[in-house]
Amino acid sequence: MNSRTAHVARRPGQRARWFSEIGWRHLVGIIAVVYAGFPLVYVVSASLADGGTLTGSNELFASVSGANYAALAGTRFWTWMANTLVVAVATGAGTVLMGAAAAYAFSRFRFSGRRVGLTALLVIQMFPQMLAFVAIFLLLISLGNVVPGLGLDSKLSLICVYLGGALGVNTFLMYGFFNTVPREIDEAAKIDGASHAQIYWTIVLRLTAPILAVVGLLSFISTFGEFIIARVLLQSEDSWTLAVGLYGWVSSLQDANWGLFTAGAVISAVPVLALFLFLQKYIVGGLTAGSVKG
């Protein structure tokens, strides 16, 4: 009886306290989720809309059809998708291999020029490669006169340009992580007769796999969305990446191409979104260690 009256008496106060401690967090959460999510709901709805125009996409889920997705087959969308994946996967893999090798050298060997090299990398990090796009364009014109595959309008040369930025961005991240792998392990292996290459490939790379995954993923994601260099270098529509191609659709005929664009956007967001959500834990670890996604 006593406790019951106390309970009843406390109830309004309790609710206010619940709200001031927990409830408002739910309120904020719901608002934040709506804010973060409504453009995504919109793009899915627009991609399923019948008409395929900007005007006709405003009523959410008024019609559901796969017409826009089917229409993509009649465009260069899948070529662009393939180009983008080729470039992004090659860049991601190359970045990991070259960055890890350099980080290994800086972390494990003591050689003259090591300190200068590390400082130089730190300085180079401050000069974003994309700012030099005019010079890159001019360089590729002259390289293209010599070896056409390394000139403008080639995926290979785009990959090479991206790899040029690989060492500057991520070596430091890896270097720090490599330093946390105890040197005693390598020394033990060396005494057992392993060569430096065996130590690198079979021991150090396995122990540093998490950071390699992070660097590879971040490099994949930022290459996937890179625009300015791809736009300057890739001139024929068949070699465009998604960023260049989809921009072309929206900038030329926004209203008419809206259905195509939204369907393309949903498809091209899927690989990145999936990677991101499945490997969230690793990526977040890498982000807090200092990378920036493009």
Add this chain to the structure above:
Amino acid sequence: MYSPVTRGSGRTGWSPGFLVKLVLIALVDALGVYAVLAAWGAESWGVLAAMVALLIVANWAYFSKRALPLKYILPGLAFLLVYQVYVVAYTGYVAFTNYGDGHNSTKEQAIEALLVQNERRVEGSPSAPLTVVADGDTLGFAIVSPDGAVQAGTADQPLEPVDGASVDAGQVTALPGYDVLEYAAVLERQQEVTELRVPVSDDPNEGSVRTQDARTGYVFTSTLEYDSASDTMTDTTTGVTYTPNDDGQFEAADGTTLPVGWRVLVGLDNFVTAFGDDRYAGPFGKILVWTFAFAVLSVASTFLLGLFLAIAFNDARLRGRRIYRTLVILPYAIPGFLAALLWSGMLNRSHGFVNEVLLGGASIPWLTDPVLAKLAVLGVNLWLGFPYMFLICTGALQSLPTDVLEAAKIDGAGRWRTWRSITLPLLLVATAPLLISSFAFNFNNFTLIYMLTGGGPRFDDASVPLGHTDILISMVYSVSGLDGTAAKDYGLASALSIVIFLVVATISALAFRRTRSLEEIA
């Protein structure tokens, strides 16, 4: 005891690893030698020298026992040197030249282009029976001289005598080394045929052979004449003499210049143009201010919202925390270019989702009004960027040392006091380097600006293609003319790039020094 001692580059002998290395180096060498030969053929001495140097270093590094660290650094270093260090240095060089439309090439190429562009058919010049031929895919002409000899050439290959041609009724019917084009094929490539010029000889002053009807060739000679001894151009129709000036153009005594120039060093002219020229200085000043405002406000707004959400979700008693977190970071998992394009549609004035649905049919010019466009850019960047700040703030909050917080509680500090004196300073120390990188990233956030507003709305007081939401990097892009909307000016574009380099590097350097001192205090 019988096996050789292993040291330096590892095992001696033919282990699988050594074989792999051998194959890889052989491949690199083969490609490298091919590139060297190609560079020789194209007479690109710079590329040639760089390739030779790279090949020598690569072979030395992988076969010497003393170059152990270099074995691991070289692959990345080679790309870094060519595609980053070199291009940054080259940007620095171009910034001091007038490279761009009208000044595209070397002086020799400019002279040749001038001579070619001013070629006219001279009255009464000789004509000759002509046949269109092809060497593979390249078109060429074969002509029959009055003495019956046959000469052939293409655009790159001046006319030279060819033996063994069959001539029927004054026309060539077969020619060794070339295919004679059928009439139908000529019609199909009519435009190419009428535009083709086959030089008479290596000397551009001698002119070229051209045709209008694919049956008769005429010699065209230039109305300009270049005299290499005095380094002057003379117009043979008017008699005016042009001499080279300091801007890389041929200039007559009355100040008129010939249209094709060459690139020369112009000192600080490009920087003077950016800061002092009437056309550029005004927009440049506005764009500089807006770039700073955009970068600072973007970092501040995303950080505050991210921090607020991180605090809101940082309570173990909150149910569904993981779901909230996952949903809130979704914008961050979308590639930036898609988000910017998506918002450009949603903010469309007449048909966009924001005006039509959220604001009930309003017609607000989100992307075309100078002030609203800036707000829109900031708003979209807030949507794009707050999840990143949310992630790093959550990480930082969770790794705060609990003992310090407890000590504050024991000392009787209230919630607000703890927050202001303990949590916030520690949080800032942890996140400051990331805020700086975020600033540098937004300072150059080309994708967002270009895809959302394209830099527009345009300034109405400028003859240059710049607008109210342009930031420095998108200004560089417009000025460079690589999008085809304006005259190319690589020199000015590179000078602006250098300005950005300096700003970003200075701020990073200052800020990193400050964070280090912050850490020492903390």
